[in-house]
Amino acid sequence: MLSPADLPPSFLHPECRAKPAQISIQDFNLWYGKSQALFNINLPILQHEITSFIGPSGCGKSTLLRSINRLNDLIDNVTVGGDIRMGERSVYERHLDVTSLRKRIGMVFQKSNPFPMSIYENICYPLRISGINQRSTLDEAVETSLRSAALWEEVKDRLKRSALDLSGGQQQRLCIARAIAGNPEVLLMDEPCSALDPISTAKIEELILEMRGRFTVVIVTHSMAQASRVSDLTAFFYLGRLIEAGPTQRLFENADCKATQDYISGRFG
Amino acid sequence: MFPFLRKQADAQAASKGNQPAVLFKTAIRIRSRASHNATEGVPWIWVCAGALVTILLLIAALFGVIISQATSALWPHSVVRIQQDQQTVIGVAMRQEEGTDPQTNERQMRRLVYQANRDFGINEFTFIPSAKLAGAERPASLWFVERREWGPFIGRIQTADPATAIDIDEKTVSNLVNEAAMRAAELRKIEKGPLADLNASMEEIRLDKKKIERLLETGKISEDDAAAKHAELDKQLTESLKSHAFLTEKVQQLRSVDEAIKVTLLAPNGQSKTIPASQIMRAYQPNSINIIQRMGLFFGRLWSFVSEEPREANTEGGVxxxxxxxxxxxxxxxxxxxxxxxxxxxxxxxxxxxxxxxxxxxxxxxxxxxxxxxxxxxxxxxxxxxxxxxxxxxxxxxxxxxxxxxxxxxxxxxxxxxxxxxxxxxxxxxxxxxxxxxxxxxxxxxxxxxxxxxxxxxxxxxxxxxxxxxxxxxxxxxxxxxxxxxxxxxxxxxxxxxxxxxxxxxxxxxxxxxxxxxxxxxxxxxxxxxxxxxxxxxxxxxxxxxxxxxxxxxxxxxxxxxxxxxxxxxxx
Missing domain, CATH: 1.10.3720.10 (MetI-like)
Known part of the structure; x- marks a missing residue:
């Protein structure tokens, strides 16, 4: 009988190191209180590629994602070990300005969470908190990001209306527009389609594909099909450990680890 | 397949299988109880709904009492005349209650009648057996007068000279009252305006003088400075006093004009009193006015109530x-x-x-x-x-x-x-x-x-x-x-x-x-x-x-x- 401690060591395909890493996760451990949620994660996230995190519920993929922009700081009793580096600097550096880090990393959440303001103000929010209030700059940013999020044509006549009047799919695209309005380098997406219908999901997947080459995208997903459709690289997590990471096609067609094969072929999870 | 994975899957399957089953059982238990004894929950619903209705009714009743009493307080009621024990009772019929007749010692229903006319030797309130009220007269010539002092008056309004006194007609009374109100407004304008300003500035001068003395005592200014400032303030004070005297004289003049225009109030008991017309704030003949006039009076009184200052130790006037x-x-x-x-x-x-x-x-x-x-x-x-x-x-x-x-x-x-x-x-x-x-x-x-x-x-x-x-x-x-x-x-x-x-x-x-x-x-x-x-x-x-x-x-x-x-x- 195998216990979690007997899991095979993480297997990183050489393609994961083919390019310079934008973010590199090094020996990363995380505890909620006394229970450990992440175990010795080592994973480079390549620049301008789309990386997806897959794995069964509770395997720590969302936790790892939220560790990258230190959103876990909001939760009491979280301790971390190891390091996540973005460029030359550590994300967990003692005197790091967390807000400026988060400005470089956009985030889209599982449940669309537009602010209770107008569509226009929602997009402006990341700019306004950085002290940008110039009308022309804001107008331009709103149009650019809404176009990037394929929402411009639908909302251009009602920018002053409440964002809460939009449909679920539109709200999620608005959140994407908001996340990229501040021109971040990295975009973190935490199951962005799990609450959406298939058509909205397709639209958002299209958006993600368009972002390849412009942003470094990390997407957590429950849908294997989605991971295979949108991502260049896939990382499979299980019980807080990284089991295997490599090119998506390779993982889905011929994974090296038995556990990955079983998960992807739907034999558990 | 990894054995541990199977174990995990088994555990998950077990938990998935179990949980709904438990829920299902509970649901069945609840439903079966309800169906066996369909009325079990119903009395509680009725009790709760009843409590809600009771509270709502109580609140409605409280509001009803307050508002109806308040409306009645401002409504111009008609005045009744009743003969009781060789005495004429004239007044406004108010609440009804059960009481003991002082002569026969019997319990009977009686009405409280407000006679007003406090300064004419008449009791303000008296009780009349309710039965008597049915045939009460409502003389059209009676006036209800709201006065600045001594509360309301009920009776007749006559010309000022008691020797040749005759009743004044309605139009003249309203003219008198309106003119008096205009004079009062003028007086008020002076008293609250320039006169009040003068008083305030004179108080300021007094305080300034005190301040100079204080500064002098603590040695912050020299004696010469203090004397100069004192002289300056004295000059201001003299000027203020001069304009004060001027204004006071003007007020006195207006007052004397006011005092000269008089009317006589004749109470039902034959006593009379001659007062300046300006003492009358509002006068009407409650038995001869129609409903529209009554409504007009009601809203007039309502407006006075919210917009005027109180009189007579707060028991009259506005709030x-x-x-x-x-x-x-x-x-x-x-x-x-x-x-x-x-x-x-x-x-x-x-x-x-x-x-x-x-x-x-x-x-x-x-x-x-x-x-x-x-x-x-x-x-x-x-x-x-x-x-x-x-x-x-x-x-x-x-x-x-x-x-x-x-x-x-x-x-x-x-x-x-x-x-x-x-x-x-x-x-x-x-x-x-x-x-x-x-x-x-x-x-x-x-x-x-x-x-x-x-x-x-x-x-x-x-x-x-x-x-x-x-x-x-x-x-x-x-x-x-x-x-x-x-x-x-x-x-x-x-x-x-x-x-x-x-x-x-x-x-x-x-x-x-x-x-x-x-x-x-x-x-x-x-x-x-x-x-x-x-x-x-x-x-x-x-x-x-x-x-x-x-x-x-x-x-x-x-x-x-x-x-x-x-x-x-x-x-x-």
Whole structure:
């Protein structure tokens, strides 16, 4: 009988190191209180590629994602070990300005969470908190990001209306527009389609594909099909450990680890 | 397949299989009980619904009583004439009750009749057996006269010379009254305008003189300077006195014109009294007016009630100062309680580390809501008036001492005391509102790179605003109705001036004020005759209730606007 401690060591395909890493996760451990949620994660996230995190519920993929922009700081009793580096600097550096880090990393959440303001103000929010209030700059940013999020044509006549009047799919695209309005380098997406219908999901997947080459995208997903459709690289997590990471096609067609094969072929999870 | 994976899968399958089964069982149990004894839950529904209906009916009844009594107090009732024991009783029939006849010692229904005419040797109130009232006459020629002094008069209005006295017709009376009102308005304009200004500036000169003497004593200015300044002030004073004398003379002239125009009031008992026409505020013949005139009179009296100052130890006239005082104090309290309460709650919920100390503070805040309001009053007078206020007087109003300025009760201290009393409500509801702000919104804001303060200010607080408004509504409702702490911190039976006037600095927060709640208490329990002040008590009560409703209405309106804005139409 195998216990979690007997899991095979993480297997990183050489393609994961083919390019310079934008973010590199090094020996990363995380505890909620006394229970450990992440175990010795080592994973480079390549620049301008789309990386997806897959794995069964509770395997720590969302936790790892939220560790990258230190959103876990909001939760009491979280301790971390190891390091996540973005460029030359550590994300967990003692005197790091967390807000400026988060400005470089956009985030889209599982449940669309537009602010209770107008569509226009929602997009402006990341700019306004950085002290940008110039009308022309804001107008331009709103149009650019809404176009990037394929929402411009639908909302251009009602920018002053409440964002809460939009449909679920539109709200999620608005959140994407908001996340990229501040021109971040990295975009973190935490199951962005799990609450959406298939058509909205397709639209958002299209958006993600368009972002390849412009942003470094990390997407957590429950849908294997989605991971295979949108991502260049896939990382499979299980019980807080990284089991295997490599090119998506390779993982889905011929994974090296038995556990990955079983998960992807739907034999558990 | 890995054995551990199978184990995991088995465990999951087991839990998936089990949980619904348990739920299912429970559901069956509930349903079977309901179907076996279908009526089991029904009595409770009826009991709860009955309780709700009872409360609603009680509230409706309370409102009904207050409003009907208040309407009756302002309504121009007709006057009846009844013969009783060789005496003519003329007056307004009021409430009916069961009482004992003094002669026959029998129980009988009787009506209270208000005869007015206090200064004509007539009892203001008398009882008439209800049976007699049925055939009562309603003479059309009788007048009901509201006077500035001595209360209402019921009887006839005649020309001033008693030897050749004849009844005055309606048109002449109304002309007399209107002209007198115009003269009164002119007088008032002088007294409240230039004359009041002069008095204020003369008081200022007196204080300036005192200040110069003080500075001289402490050696801050030389004797020559002091003498020069004194001379300057004396010159101003002489000028002021001159214009004062001029104005006083003008007032005297107007008064003498006023005094010359007289009428005679002839009471039903034959006594008469000649008074200046200006003593009459309103006169009408209650038995000869039609319903439209009656309505007109009713609204006229209603307007006088809310817009005029009280007369006759508050038992007559209006309640404007009390109305103004109540609203001003409540608004002032809102200005204090809202920022302090919200900031406290924000600190406790958003900034402070949750732990023993914060819990302790939270319990203390909740307990504050249970402290008797009179205790707040005692604290208010001790802390605000006698400590803070006295210190302010020492520092800034030295020249007025020993007369206190801030060192005694005033509208500022009263509203601060009430703010203290109501701050727990605001804190508790703000905390609840902050807790209810979804975590996802905060995360979205932090995810954009916002700081804690930016998130709080831009996202959390606006979203919590409707909840804060709820707390504010509760606080306001409580503050408007509270009287006990005001007794000590600045409420008076009759305030000489409003807290707002045309003299610099226009808003005088140190002034004592009148309050409707206290007004009701004072009228109902401290006045010469409870029977006489009863209508005013009800009228004031309905006005107070109306203010509470009005203030709440505004707050609720604001809250629903906020809700609309922050929750959108298409909810999540």
């Amino acid at each position: 404007f100062p009390a109305l103004f005082g109540t609203v001003a104090m409540t608004i002032l309290m809102t200005l204090f309680v809202l920022p302090v309460g919200v900031m406290t709650a924000v600190y406790m919920r958003e900034i402070a580390k949750q732990g023993f100390l914060v819990s302790l503070v939270r319990i203390a805040v909740n307990n504050l809501a249970g402290v008797p309001s009179i205790v707040y009053g005692v604290f208010g007078v001790g802390f605000f008036c006698y400590s803070v206020g006295a210190t302010i007087d020492q520092l800034f109003f030295q020249d007025k001492l020993p007369n206190p300025t801030f060192g005694t009760g005033g509208v500022l201290w009263a509203s601060l005391t009430l703010a203290l009393l109501t701050v727990p409500v605001v804190i508790v509801s703000t905390e609840e509102a902050l807790t209810a702000v979804p975590r996802s919104l905060r995360e979205a804001s932090y995810g954009c790179g916002a700081t804690r303060m930016q998130t709080l200010w831009n996202i959390v607080l606006p979203k919590a605003m409707p909840g804060v408004m709820t707390g504010l509504i509760l606080a306001m409702a409580r503050a408007v109705g509270e009287v006990a702490p005001l007794l000590m911190t600045g409420v008076v039976k009759l305030a000489p001036a409003l807290p707002v006037d045309t003299h610099f600095p226009f808003i005088h927060l140190e002034r004592s004020f009148m309050h409707l709640g206290f007004h009701i208490y004072d009228l109902g329990f401290q006045s010469r005759s409870t029977e006489l002040s009863r209508p005013m008590v009800f009228a004031s009560t309905s006005l107070l209730v109306a203010i509470v409703l009005f203030l709440n209405f505004i707050a609720i309106k604001i809250r629903s606007e906020l809700r609309k804005r922050f929750e959108g139409r298409g909810a999540f």
